Amino acid sequence: MNKILPKTPIEEWILKRTGLSSVKQSELQAYQLKKLVEILGYTKNNSSFYQKKFINWDYHQIKCLDDFKKLPFTTADDIEKDPFSFLCIPQHQVDRIVTLNTSGTSGKSKRIFFSDADLQKTVDFFDYGMRSLTDPTDRVLVLLPGQADGSIGDLLKKALGRTKTTTIILGLMTDLDAVEHAIITNQINCIVGIPIQVLYLSRSKAKCFGQIEKVLLSTDYVPNSMVAELHKKFNCRVFNHYGMTEMGYGGGVECAALNGYHLREADLYFEIINPGTGQPVADGHDGEIVFTSFNRQAMPLIRYRTGDIGAFSTTPCSCGTLLRTLKKVEGRLKNRIKLANDRFIDLNVFEETLLGDENILDYQVTVKNDSLLSIQVSFFHADRRDEKIRQIRQKLTDILSVDGKTMKIEVEPGYVAKPDQMVNSMIKRKIIDRR
Secondary structure, X not given: XXXXXXXXXXXXXXXXXXXXXXXXXXXXXXXXXXXXXXXXXXXXXXXXXXXXXXXXXXXXXXXXXXXXXXXXXXXXXXXXXXXXXXXXXXXXXXXEEEEEOOOOOOOOOEEEEEOXXXXXXXXXXXXXXXXXXXXXXXXXXXXXXXXXXXXXXXXXXXXXXXXXXXXXXXXXXXXXXXHHHHHHHOOOOEEEEOHHHXXXXXXXXXXXXXXXXXXXXXXXXXXXXXXXXXXXXXXXXXXXXXXXXXXXXXXXXXXXXXXXXXXXXXXXXXXXXXXXXXXXXXXXXXXXXXXXXXXXXXXXXXXXXXXXXXXXXXXXXXOOOOOOEEOOOOEEHHHEEEOHHHOEEEHHHHHHHHHOOXXXXXXXXXXXXXXXXXXXXXXXXXXXXXXXXXXHHHHHHHHHOEOOEOOEEEEEEOOOOOOOOOOOOOOOOOOEEOO
C-alpha cells in the first residue's frame, strides 16, 4: 500500500494570505493578476527606475497574464547600477539592507532593501515552509548567518518560534568541533545549511551526524549524489529550498514528496522563459526563472531575470496539492561551458561527478581557453590521490567528449590548510571562465 503523503503546508499558507476558497490555478492566477497590476501602479508612482522603465506603458491596459508578459525585464545589472532607484519608500523606513557581491568588474554591488513588513512576510512564509519537515518536537540547528536582526537565520528562528520549535543558530560552519558539540548537547535532529558544508560535516563527523533525521539545504545547487549519500548512510531525509535575497530570501520549498518546490505564490509570480528570446517556454521545458514580487514595500522587482535554470513540472505533486511544482533548479546560466556543436556542460555535471566521491572535499573549475579546462580538487586524505586524479581526468574527458574531440583537462590537488575546518561563504559556487 502506498503511503499517503501530507499535503504541502504552503497550500494552507496561500489560502490564508490570499483569502481564496481554493488553490485552483484559475483562482490563484486571477488573484496574482490583480496584485501584479497593483504593484505596477505602486512602482510606477514610487520607484524612479520603474517610472523611467514603464514611461510608455499603461498598466491599466493589462487585462491578462499574457499582457503582463510583454513588459520589459529587470536584470541584476539594473540593480547594480543604481539600487537606490528601485526604492519605493523613504530611506529612513528601510529596516534592512543586504549587500550582495557580484562577479562583475565594475566594483559595484547589488543592494537589496527591506522594510519591516517585508521581513515579516518572509517570516510568515518560513513558518509554513518549515512545517514541510519540522514540528514542535524537533530540535533545529541553523548553519546560516543569524546574529544580525533580519538576517536569514534570525528570520528562520522567528518563524520556527511560532510553532515553539527549538532552534539553535550557529552561523556559517567554521569549526567542526563546535558544530559537533552543538548537535550532541542540544540533541539536534534537523539541520538547515549550505549543501557543501553539510556534506563535509556528514563525512567528517559521521558519528554525531547519525542522529540527524532531516536536512534542509539552501543557497546553492544540491547534487543528487549528495542526497543519495545522506539517505543511504544516515537514513536522512533531504529537503531543498529555492530562494534568493532578491525574492525576499524565500521562494519555494519541497514537501514530503521531495520532488520539487512548492512556490511562494501569494507573494511572487514565477515565469520560465527562453533565455535567448525572452519568450515563455512550455511546462516541462528548461528555461530561465523569472519572478515578480508583488507584495513588497521597499523594493519590488518586476520580471526579474534570476539567471537560474528551471522548469515547471507537468505532473501533479503526489502530496495532492493543486499548486504548481517547480522542478529542482539545475544551476545557473553563467555556470555553463560552451563546447563544440553548440553543446553546453553545466556546473551540475561537475557537482554530481566530483562530490559523489567521498574523498573529495571541494573543487574549482576554471576554463583557461577553448581547449583547456583546469580543475583544482581538494581531498580529505592524500591516500591514492594520484590514482584519484587520473580517474577524475578520465571520467570528465569521457563526459566532455564531443564527436571524438574534447577539451584538454588538467586536474591538480588543491591546498587545504586545516582539514578539520572548512570556511565557506554564501557566495554560490561558480565556474571561472577566462576566455
